[in-house]
Amino acid sequence: MIRVELPAHLRTLAGVKGEVTLDVPGQVTLKSLLDALEAKYPTLQGTIRDHGTLKRRSFLRFFACEEDLSHESPDALLPEAVANGKEPLLIVGAVAGG
Amino acid sequence: MSKVRLLVGTRKGAFVLTSDGKREKWDVSGPHFAGWEIYHVKGSPVDSNRLYASQSSGWFGQVIQRSNDGGKTWEPVGNKFAYDGVPGTHQWYDGTAHPWEFKRVWHLEPSLKNVDEVYAGVEDAALFRSADGGQNWEELSGLRGHGSGPHWQPGAGGMCLHTVILDPSDPQRIFIAISAAGAFRTDDGGKTWKPINKGLRSQFIPDQDAEVGHCVHHIAMHPSRPETLFMQKHWDVMRSDNAGDSWQEVSGNLPTDFGFAIDVHAHEPETVFVVPIKSDSEHYPMDGQLRVYRSRSGGNEWEALTKGLPQKDCYVNVLRDAMSVDSLDACGVYFGTTGGQVYGSSDGGDSWTPIVRDLPAVLSVEVQTLHSGSQTLA
Numbered sequence: 481m482i483r484v485e486l487p488a489h490l491r492t493l494a495g496v497k498g499e500v501t502l503d504v505p506g507q508v509t510l511k512s513l514l515d516a517l518e519a520k521y522p523t524l525q526g527t528i529r530d531h532g533t534l535k536r537r538s539f540l541r542f543f544a545c546e547e548d549l550s551h552e553s554p555d556a557l558l559p560e561a562v563a564n565g566k567e568p569l570l571i572v573g574a575v576a577g578g
Numbered sequence: 579m580s581k582v583r584l585l586v587g588t589r590k591g592a593f594v595l596t597s598d599g600k601r602e603k604w605d606v607s608g609p610h611f612a613g614w615e616i617y618h619v620k621g622s623p624v625d626s627n628r629l630y631a632s633q634s635s636g637w638f639g640q641v642i643q644r645s646n647d648g649g650k651t652w653e654p655v656g657n658k659f660a661y662d663g664v665p666g667t668h669q670w671y672d673g674t675a676h677p678w679e680f681k682r683v684w685h686l687e688p689s690l691k692n693v694d695e696v697y698a699g700v701e702d703a704a705l706f707r708s709a710d711g712g713q714n715w716e717e718l719s720g721l722r723g724h725g726s727g728p729h730w731q732p733g734a735g736g737m738c739l740h741t742v743i744l745d746p747s748d749p750q751r752i753f754i755a756i757s758a759a760g761a762f763r764t765d766d767g768g769k770t771w772k773p774i775n776k777g778l779r780s781q782f783i784p785d786q787d788a789e790v791g792h793c794v795h796h797i798a799m800h801p802s803r804p805e806t807l808f809m810q811k812h813w814d815v816m817r818s819d820n821a822g823d824s825w826q827e828v829s830g831n832l833p834t835d836f837g838f839a840i841d842v843h844a845h846e847p848e849t850v851f852v853v854p855i856k857s858d859s860e861h862y863p864m865d866g867q868l869r870v871y872r873s874r875s876g877g878n879e880w881e882a883l884t885k886g887l888p889q890k891d892c893y894v895n896v897l898r899d900a901m902s903v904d905s906l907d908a909c910g911v912y913f914g915t916t917g918g919q920v921y922g923s924s925d926g927g928d929s930w931t932p933i934v935r936d937l938p939a940v941l942s943v944e945v946q947t948l949h950s951g952s953q954t955l956a
Contacts, residue, residue: 525657527641539637
């Protein structure tokens, strides 16, 4: 199972507590993971990436295995540790506001 | 027994304030959607338990929430606001062409007839409609497609469509206002639109009485007189008696005619309320004195209402959607401030009391007047 940590506001919106777990069919990329996340929690559509362009929202970041994956291609494979569930993908709200 | 419910949107959540018809003691619930900006919350005139809320965040974008029990519980509905066709461009602050980009919903206007129909005024300026309780949204693109669209420019707060007024006497007629494009009207249910800015004069545009380009801050209408509109413009308080075809200034003896909020008494269509703000560079009341001004003559002659309002060291603002009236007798008047106070008057503005003092900055205040056994609303 893929593990994902959401920011607090998105956990509230999705109605979950703590990490969420996902089945991601096929290759595990940012795109396939987010597709699976939004399919399981439709209220998150449009809150992590834009509805139309599927671009990451500017003030969100994707971290895993102590790496910033925010600027990786959506179709790039995620680290093996994320794909096999040893490490979570962290979706993080950027520090902003002083 | 009648009740009053205030729907308050703030920078950090929504609050629901309720009282009986005496309007002396208030229960406060919230924050709902804590930490999110709530630009607007409004109830359906068809079913007072149906509420719509615009929830947004710089991090997570737009969410629309719906309640079927008067705000006790909420469910997120559709948040996909896709412009019709190729969005095109409008003018940016520096005069360059800028792509139309959806940012947030400023105003939600539930239908007068259908509980599941609701309009959304958005930034960048456009009007959307949902026919299924907010699940799906379709742009009424005839407005943005009006020939002047590429020349619209944002005001300091963004290029927002902030006012939506549905004509109770004509379901095909809708009024909207955009900062800083001006006011528009459709007479065919949203297919085509015309600018209704004749008579407005704005010193900050090269052609002071241009057809579009005016920074209209808010418009109010009494439902018994849908041809009569009152407008708080960037500067100037205006009035139209022909559904916006032409406007006359009615600022009269106001100490300053800059401001944002304007509303009309529930039972007296010629009684109007505004909150004068010092200037466009100093967004607070004159001389640190928070004063509502009331005209009983449809403008021009204004009286200051001060009883119960702070008359020294007050430097808050009252935003465009942050004033509303109930339909009890005597009419209740309410407004919220950027300092987090919500003030109420149960005597038509003669005297005021703070209902709450320490909310986050108030963005919007709407009122529902609830009569037991009925669904009648303000």
